[in-house]
Amino acid sequence: MIQLIQRAQAFRQRPAISTGEMEISYAQLLQRSERLARALLGGNPDLNEARIAFLVAPGIDYVTLQWGIWRAGGIAVPLCVKHPLPSLRHVIEDAGALFVVYGPEFEETLQPLFGLEDTVFVAVGDLEQGSGQSLPEVAPDRRAMILYTSGTTGKPKGVVTTHANIEASIRSLVDAWRWSEDDRILNILPLHHVHGIVNVLCCALWSGACCEFLPQFSPEAVFARFATGRINLFMAVPTIYYKLIAHYRELPADQQQRISRALRDFRLMVSGSAALPVSVLETWREISDHTLLERYGMTEMGMAISNPYSGERRPGYIGQPLRGVEVRLVDEDDAPVAEGQPGEIQVKGDNVFREYWNRPEATAAAFTPDGWFRTGDIAVWEDGAYRILGRNSVDIIKSGGYKISALEIEEVLRKHPAVRECAVVGLPDEEWGEVIGASLIVAGPEPDLQSLTEWLRERLPGYKLPRRYIFQDDLPRNVMGKVTKQELKQYFA
Incomplete structure (x- = not known):
């Protein structure tokens, strides 16, 4: 049996x-997912790795369906x-989905x-009845x-992970972030992305913890759930923290104090999926007494690097x-760079994905001859930690012979009193190769x-x-x- 599901037997009575x-x-999750697997x-x-696509709102149906697909031997x-x-059509057709299972609210879509x-569309409610047959060994x-x-x-390319890949990711995060069965996490992240699926949902269920969902962000x-005192873990993207901060500032002082007291009791708060502005980290620390834990990962490898x-x-x-997880920084010839020098992050480990679906050439190009995964992200190793400089294709601007980090310029711009948010991109230029363009969102007049x-x-x-x-x-x-920087570049045109 899949180890994640096998472990659930030890937590049968827990939420x-x-x-x-x-x-x-x-226990109910095991029963429901078994019925769905048989259906x-x-x-x-x-199912012999048949692809089962599903469009279901985050919550109980989503999790039982995910487990049901896995227990039947399918690919979720x-x-x-x-x-x-x-976009939905592209994924369904590219994956060659045998079934598309949907919640009632998505039937019209x-x-x-x-x-x-060659694709059967079926409502999730119609899968509730399954025969008494045994389930396959996966x-x-x-x-x-x-x-x-x-x-x-x-x-978009389909990133294929095995059960062993997912388990390796879970084990490393449960160990690093000290998950336990006493944890309760609020999951507000999209569940078509590794952040919400693995970092939050799978880690919680591996540990015997409870994963709580909101119908809508x-x-x-979110603050109402925090105020109950039951949640002790939270993971989100920087944009979410920015929105929470903006709302917090609008509240009366007594409500702010109540929220801050609740936040101080949290065990851990994590930020990821995009670069965390220093200003957001510092403001959230003032509100909650927590320094957000930043980590680094991507769809192809789950998480690879984390703050302690x-x-x-x-x-x-x-x-x-x-x-x-093994990590190295290399130059354009895949040669390791000296400490303090920027280089591309390359990764090895059981967490790294198996392949891009039906794209053997793209899969081969994603790895070095000796098996390192090329992330395309640029970082530098300084004082015992990695500092991210940006994505080679969109965040590293090549101008006049210099390699410039867009993220560094954005951090400085955000400190200007008139700038509420910003994004920096490289724009084509005959003389310089690229010049720096900045999009600004300002508070008040330009x-x-x-x-x-x-x-x-x-x-x-x-x-x-x-x-x-x-x-x-x-x-x-x-x-x-x-921020979709390729799209942003078009605004400058």
């Missing part, structure tokens, strides 16, 4: 999943509840696709899940490699650009100063809150 309105135990099998002995392909129809050949090296990349640098609802659970967490640093440039000149060398500016009401983002 597993809560939605606020309903809570089920591990998916339909009398067959094994979670769909994003916020994606438009063309999917209806235009009901005629797709080996650790079986493919377990296909998650699709965000597509920020090209068409709002700062008010106990010990110093420095703003702008992502920490050290997790247990069982600042004088000459004065802004003089302010920046006191804090940055001349070659790091933006040459072009635009002002926007908001930045283009994907569902994880990450």
Whole structure:
């Protein structure tokens, strides 16, 4: 049996999943997922890695369906509840889904696709009745899940992970972040992404903890759950922390004090999936007395690097490699760089994905000849920790022979009193290769650009100063809150 599901036997009477309105135990989760597995099998002995896509709201149905697919020997392909129809169609067709299982609230969304050949669309409620057949033995090296990349640098690719890959990720995080059965975490993250699925949901269920879901995100609802005193763990993206801070500032002083008292009792708070602005980290620390734990990972490998659970967490640093993960920094020829020099992060370990679905050339290109996964992210090793500089394709700007970190410039811009949020990109230029462009979201009237440039000149060398500016009401983002910089570049055109 899959180790994650086998472990649930030890926690049968403990609460597993809560939605606020309903809570089920591990015993009920096992029973429900077994029925769903039998329904998916339909009398067959094994799904044999058939792809089962599903569009189901976060909560009890999502988890029981995920486990049911795994227990039947299938590959889980979670769909994003916020994606438009063309994006959903791409995933369903690219994965070659045998079934698409959907919640009732998504029937109208999917209806235009009901005629797709070789794919059966079925409501999750119609899978409740399964026969009494035995379930297949599922080996650790079986493919377990296909998650699709965000597509920020090209068409989304299906990232295939095995049960062994997922288990390796879970084990390293449970060890690093000291999960226990006494934990209760609020999960508000999208469940088509490794952050919400593995870091939160799977780690909680591996540990015998309870994973609680909200029907819909709002700062008010999140703070209300925090105020109950039952939640002791929270993981989110920087955009969520930014929204929580903005709402907190609007509250009366007595409500702020009540929330801050509740937050101080938390065991751990984590930020990931995008670079955490230092200003957000510092403000959240003032509110909660917690220094957010930053970590580094991606769809292809889960988590690879993390700041320590106990010990110093420095703003702008992502920490050290997790247990069982090897990390190196290399130059453009895959040669290791000296300490203090920037290089591409490359990773080895049981956590690294198996392949891109039906893309052997892309899979081969993602690895070095000696088996290191090329992340495409640039970092530097300083004073015993990694500091992330950005993604090679969008966050490293090559201008006049310099390699410039867009994230560094963004951090400085956010300290200007008029700048509420910003994003920096490289724009094509005949003379310089690229010039620096900055999109600003400001509080109040637009600042004088000459004065802004003089302010920046006191804090940055001349070659790091933006040459072009635009002002926007908001930045283009994907569902994880990450700025889509390729899209942002089009606004400058």
